[in-house]
Amino acid sequence: MEYDYICSSRAELTGRIGAVINNTVEQLSAISAGARKITPASCGPLPSVEAVREILDLVKTVIFPEFIDRYHGTRAMEDARLSVSTERLFRSLSKEIGHSLFQKNPDCGSSVAAEQGLELALKLVERLPEIKRLIYTDVQAIYDNDPATEDFGEIILSYPVVHAMIHYRFAHELLKIGVPVLPRIITELAHSDTGIDINPGATIGEYFAIDHGTGVVIGETCIIGDHVTLYQGVTLGARNFTLNGEGHPVNVPRHPILEDHVTVYANATILGRITVGHDTIVGGNVWLTESVPPKSRVVQKNAEFKVR
Numbered sequence: 001m002e003y004d005y006i007c008s009s010r011a012e013l014t015g016r017i018g019a020v021i022n023n024t025v026e027q028l029s030a031i032s033a034g035a036r037k038i039t040p041a042s043c044g045p046l047p048s049v050e051a052v053r054e055i056l057d058l059v060k061t062v063i064f065p066e067f068i069d070r071y072h073g074t075r076a077m078e079d080a081r082l083s084v085s086t087e088r089l090f091r092s093l094s095k096e097i098g099h100s101l102f103q104k105n106p107d108c109g110s111s112v113a114a115e116q117g118l119e120l121a122l123k124l125v126e127r128l129p130e131i132k133r134l135i136y137t138d139v140q141a142i143y144d145n146d147p148a149t150e151d152f153g154e155i156i157l158s159y160p161v162v163h164a165m166i167h168y169r170f171a172h173e174l175l176k177i178g179v180p181v182l183p184r185i186i187t188e189l190a191h192s193d194t195g196i197d198i199n200p201g202a203t204i205g206e207y208f209a210i211d212h213g214t215g216v217v218i219g220e221t222c223i224i225g226d227h228v229t230l231y232q233g234v235t236l237g238a239r240n241f242t243l244n245g246e247g248h249p250v251n252v253p254r255h256p257i258l259e260d261h262v263t264v265y266a267n268a269t270i271l272g273r274i275t276v277g278h279d280t281i282v283g284g285n286v287w288l289t290e291s292v293p294p295k296s297r298v299v300q301k302n303a304e305f306k307v308r
Contacts, residue, residue, distance in 0.1 A: 141209035
């Protein structure tokens with residue numbers, strides 16, 4: 001093997017290392033200065049992904065203390081532990097919300113952002129009982145749709161859809177009260193962990209179930225009713241985008257509406273602002289771009305085969 005250079009001494013190698021690193025840093029910095037699209041870090045810290053993970057662990061402990069917190073004692077002691085977890089969640093969440101608000105609008109000042117973070121975190125804490133209620137309807141829906149399990153604990157502790165829906169429902173409430181940045185971080189963490197991609201802007205009703213889950217995509221402006229079930233590989237996406245004068249996509253309703261009691265089987269793709277009527281079944285591998293009336297059954301053409 002031939003080398004472009006031969007170091008005659010350790011001193012020469014040390015000098016080259018320093019020169020290469022300094023030159024690389026200068027180039028990296030120049031690219032950052034020219035392409036930066038976020039507020040400089042010097043204006044304040046960005047939200048911490050690691051802190052968000054810890055917050056979500058606390059959310060799970062608060063929602064499912066019977067399953068996540070293995071302590072079992074008197075009701076008073078269990079409530080005391082729940083109170084501590086909720087307080088920790090509030091404090092950590094308020095800090096990260098403050099970072100998000102300050103990065104979005106540094107002109108407001110860090111102290112104002114921190115105070116707003118406290119207010120918004122308090123609003124979220126007030127919504128925790130409703131988030132818990134909704135999550136339990138999802139667990140019930142999964143239980144009702146899956147003959148492979150007879151145990152809520154198994155579903156809560158091991159099913160990826162529960163993980164994804166906790167992230168989604170928590171992120172959705174944050175988005176509703178005006179928190180920037182954090183909701184997308186939260187749902188993308190679930191996407192990475194489970195393969196289930198739910199935009200925090202989607203609206204999803206009660207008793208929502210996803211069986212298996214891998215490859216499911218639910219777009220930002222989707223509206224999903226109650227008692228809806230999706231199977232793996234389902235896409236609820238946009239058919240096309242509306243562009244502004246500068247050619248940038250405009251955020252307008254562009255994803256499907258699924259009414260109550262709709263079931264969508266594996267690898268179906270439903271695109272555009274169309275409505276799938278209540279009590280409809282969409283079969284596997286269907287490509288759907290037109291609205292469907294209630295109580296329909298949508299299937300692909302029968303497979304054709306020939307004997308070789």
